[in-house]
Amino acid sequence: MSVDRVGGMGGVERMSIEMGRRLSARGHRVDLVYREAVWPVAEFAASMTHSNDLDGRLEHPLRAVRGMAPAVLAGVRHAPDVVYVNRFEDLSFALPLHMLTGVPIVCHWHYFSGHTRIELKSRGVKAFISVSQATADEWVAKGNVDPRRIEVIPNGINTRDFPVTDGPARTTARERLGIRPDAFIVNYCGRVSTEKGVDVLVDAWERLALPPETHRLMIVGVSQEWDEATTAYQNALIARNVPGIDWLPTRADVLTPLQAADLAVLPSRHESFGLAIVEALSTGLPVIATRTDGLPETVRDQGVLVEPDSPEELAAAIKRQLTMDANAEAARHRHLFVNQAYSIERMTDAVEDVLYRSARRGRKR
Incomplete structure (x- = not known):
C-alpha cells in the first residue's frame, strides 16, 4: 500500500491511512510505502518503507527504479498479493514492482490528477477505484479510461x-x-x-x-x-x-x-x-x-x-x-x-472486495 503523507490534514491522507488500518484489523498484512511522515499514525503497518521519489514519473517507469529502489526492493521482498496505491502518481512505484514480479495493482482515485491517455501509464492496473461518479467520468473523458475498469466507492467515516x-x-x-x-x-x-x-x-x-x-x-x-x-x-x-x-x-x-x-x-x-x-x-x-x-x-x-x-x-x-x-x-x-x-464499514467491504478480486491469490476461503 502506498500513501503520499503519513498523517497530515488532507482528506486523502486521512482516508488512505484509515483504510490501511481497517484492512489490517481484518487480518491482512499491510506493508506501507510513504513519501513523508507528519504524524505517527501508521501503527497498523507490518512494515514501513520511506521513499522520496513518489513523484509520478510514469512515462518512464524504469527510470524511476533508481530513486524508488528501497520501496521496490521492499515490495519484492514482501511478495504482496496486490499493490494498492492511493494516488495515480504513485504508479511510479507500483509499475516497476509489477514489471519485476507481475503483482497486480489497484489504483484508488481520490481526485483527477490531470493525466491523459493513461493506457501505457497504467499497465498492470487490474482495477481503479473512484470516490465519486463525477471523478470516474472525468477520468473516462480526459484520461481515456475504460469505464468497465472503474469501481465507484464513496469514502466513508466512522x-x-x-x-x-x-x-x-x-x-x-x-x-x-x-x-x-x-x-x-x-x-x-x-x-x-x-x-x-x-x-x-x-x-x-x-x-x-x-x-x-x-x-x-x-x-x-x-x-x-x-x-x-x-x-x-x-x-x-x-x-x-x-x-x-x-x-x-x-x-x-x-x-x-x-x-x-x-x-x-x-x-x-x-x-x-x-x-x-x-x-x-x-x-x-x-x-x-x-x-x-x-x-x-x-x-x-x-x-x-x-x-x-x-x-x-x-x-x-x-x-x-x-x-x-x-x-x-x-x-x-x-x-x-x-x-x-457513508459508513466506513461499507467502504471497507467494497475496497476489500476489489482487492480480493484483483489479487494474485484471490479471496481466502
Whole structure:
C-alpha cells in the first residue's frame, strides 16, 4: 500500500491511512510505502518503507527504479498479493514492482490528477477505484479510461467518531478553542489553497461585514509545510486581516472545531468527494458546499449548494443560515444520513472486495 503523507490534514491522507488500518484489523498484512511522515499514525503497518521519489514519473517507469529502489526492493521482498496505491502518481512505484514480479495493482482515485491517455501509464492496473461518479467520468473523458475498469466507492467515516454535538460537547469545544458561548461560528476545515476556494470564502465573509464580537469564521488548516505557491496563497489571505476570521493551524483533531461550530462551509473550486462535509454532517451541522465535481453527489439534499467562485452567492447563503434556529431533529437526520450513505464499514467491504478480486491469490476461503 502506498500513501503520499503519513498523517497530515488532507482528506486523502486521512482516508488512505484509515483504510490501511481497517484492512489490517481484518487480518491482512499491510506493508506501507510513504513519501513523508507528519504524524505517527501508521501503527497498523507490518512494515514501513520511506521513499522520496513518489513523484509520478510514469512515462518512464524504469527510470524511476533508481530513486524508488528501497520501496521496490521492499515490495519484492514482501511478495504482496496486490499493490494498492492511493494516488495515480504513485504508479511510479507500483509499475516497476509489477514489471519485476507481475503483482497486480489497484489504483484508488481520490481526485483527477490531470493525466491523459493513461493506457501505457497504467499497465498492470487490474482495477481503479473512484470516490465519486463525477471523478470516474472525468477520468473516462480526459484520461481515456475504460469505464468497465472503474469501481465507484464513496469514502466513508466512522460516525461514532463524529457524533451529533450536544450542549455539553459544544460548551467544552468552545472552551478549548477560546470561543465565547454566544458567538455564531462558521467552520472551514481543510487545506488553505486555491482549489479549495478559501479566497472566495474570505471575500464572502468580508462582504457580510458581521460584528466580529459575535460572528467568527474559523479556518482550520494553516500550515507552512505546503508547496511554495500554496503557502504564498495562504499567507496572502491571512495578511488581508479581514475582521472576524480566526486562522487555526492544521490539527489531527478535526472534531473539536466542528463541535464548536454552527455551520460548516466547503467553498471548493474542485472537489472529488468532500470528506470534511461528510464529517460535518455527521456531527449534525448544517452545511454549505459548492456545485462542483463530486460535491453535489456527496451532499445530495442534505445541504445548500452554491456556485463556485461566487462570493456573492456564498455570502447570501451564510446570511440566510444566520436567521435559522438550531434544529435537533434535523441534526439527528443528518447524522443518520451519513451513517447510511457513508459508513466506513461499507467502504471497507467494497475496497476489500476489489482487492480480493484483483489479487494474485484471490479471496481466502
